[in-house]
Amino acid sequence: MPKQHLSYLKLTENLKRLISISGPTAIGKTKKAIELAIFLNTEIVSFDSRQFYKEMKIGTAPPSKTELSTVKHHFIQNKSIFDNYTVYDYSRDAKNLINILFKKYDNIILVGGSFLFLNSIFNELDEMPKISKDLRDKLNQDFEKKGKEYILLMLKKIDPKYLKMVDKNNHRRIIRALEVSIQSQKPYSSFLGKKNTSKYNHISIALNDERKIVHDVINNRVDLMIKNGLLEEAQSLHKHSNLNPLNTVGYKELFNYFDGKSSKEESIEQIKRNTRRFAKKQITWLNNNGKHFWFNPKIKIDEIVKFL
Numbered sequence: 001m002p003k004q005h006l007s008y009l010k011l012t013e014n015l016k017r018l019i020s021i022s023g024p025t026a027i028g029k030t031k032k033a034i035e036l037a038i039f040l041n042t043e044i045v046s047f048d049s050r051q052f053y054k055e056m057k058i059g060t061a062p063p064s065k066t067e068l069s070t071v072k073h074h075f076i077q078n079k080s081i082f083d084n085y086t087v088y089d090y091s092r093d094a095k096n097l098i099n100i101l102f103k104k105y106d107n108i109i110l111v112g113g114s115f116l117f118l119n120s121i122f123n124e125l126d127e128m129p130k131i132s133k134d135l136r137d138k139l140n141q142d143f144e145k146k147g148k149e150y151i152l153l154m155l156k157k158i159d160p161k162y163l164k165m166v167d168k169n170n171h172r173r174i175i176r177a178l179e180v181s182i183q184s185q186k187p188y189s190s191f192l193g194k195k196n197t198s199k200y201n202h203i204s205i206a207l208n209d210e211r212k213i214v215h216d217v218i219n220n221r222v223d224l225m226i227k228n229g230l231l232e233e234a235q236s237l238h239k240h241s242n243l244n245p246l247n248t249v250g251y252k253e254l255f256n257y258f259d260g261k262s263s264k265e266e267s268i269e270q271i272k273r274n275t276r277r278f279a280k281k282q283i284t285w286l287n288n289n290g291k292h293f294w295f296n297p298k299i300k301i302d303e304i305v306k307f308l
Contacts, residue, residue: 017201024280026214036108043109045094054078056251059233087192094121141178161189235258256270
C-alpha cells in the first residue's frame, strides 16, 4: 500500500468508522465502494436486500465476479428466495459481522439501496412476533376480495406512520405490516427502529447526478439485463412468483408478461419506468432522513478521501 494510504489509516486508527455509500439505483455505488475499500484496505458490507438472493443473479445487478474477487463483500447472494430472512435477522447478522471486522479494520464500507436495512445497523429493533396462519390467510383473502385500497385503509387506521413509508403498490409489505400490528397490538413502525446510542461512528456518502443522466443509466442497465438473460432468469423463477423476494422491480413486470397481462415490450418499459420511480423514492428518502454528504458519481476517489 502506498505511504500516503498508510498515513491516512494511521490518522484514523482510533476512530473506528462505518462509511456508507448510498444513492439511487444504478448510480455507481458498487464501483465507488470498491474504490474506497481498496484505498482503505478494508471489506464491504452490503445493505441491498435484493442482492441477498442467489437465484436473482441478473435482475438485482449484484457485483460481478471480478468485483467480488477484488474486494471481499458480505451479504451478497448469501440467501435463497426460499429463506425467510427479515430486517431483524439482517440487523443481528450485520452488527455481529461489523464487530468482528472492527477487530481487523478501522474503516468498514457499507453499500446499498435498502435504507430500512441500513438503519437497522444503527437502531435497536424489536423482534417481530410470530404470525398465526389464520390471521395471515384472512388478510390475504381480504386483499383478494376487497383490493389494495381496503388494506391501505386498514393500515391507515392501525399505523399511519408506516403508511407514509411503505410502497403502496407492494401488497405483500402492506399485509406484513398489518399482520404484525394486529398480532402484537402495536404499530408495525414501532418495530423498525428505536434510536440506539450507537458506538459506531457513521459517515454517509451519497451519490447523485442530473435527473436525465440517472434515467439514461437506468434505461441502459435494463437493456443490458435483458441482453444478459433477465427474461430467461425470470422465466425460471416464475413458478415461485408468490415468494416475497420476487415481488420486486425487474421480475414482477416480466411475470405479468408470462401471465399474459402485458406484452414483452410493455413489460420491459414497465421495468424501466418502475426503476426510475424507485430511484426517485431513494433520493427522496435520503433527502428526508439523516445527514449525507453528496458527490457526483464521476468524482475521483481521491476527492472523497480528502473529504473524509
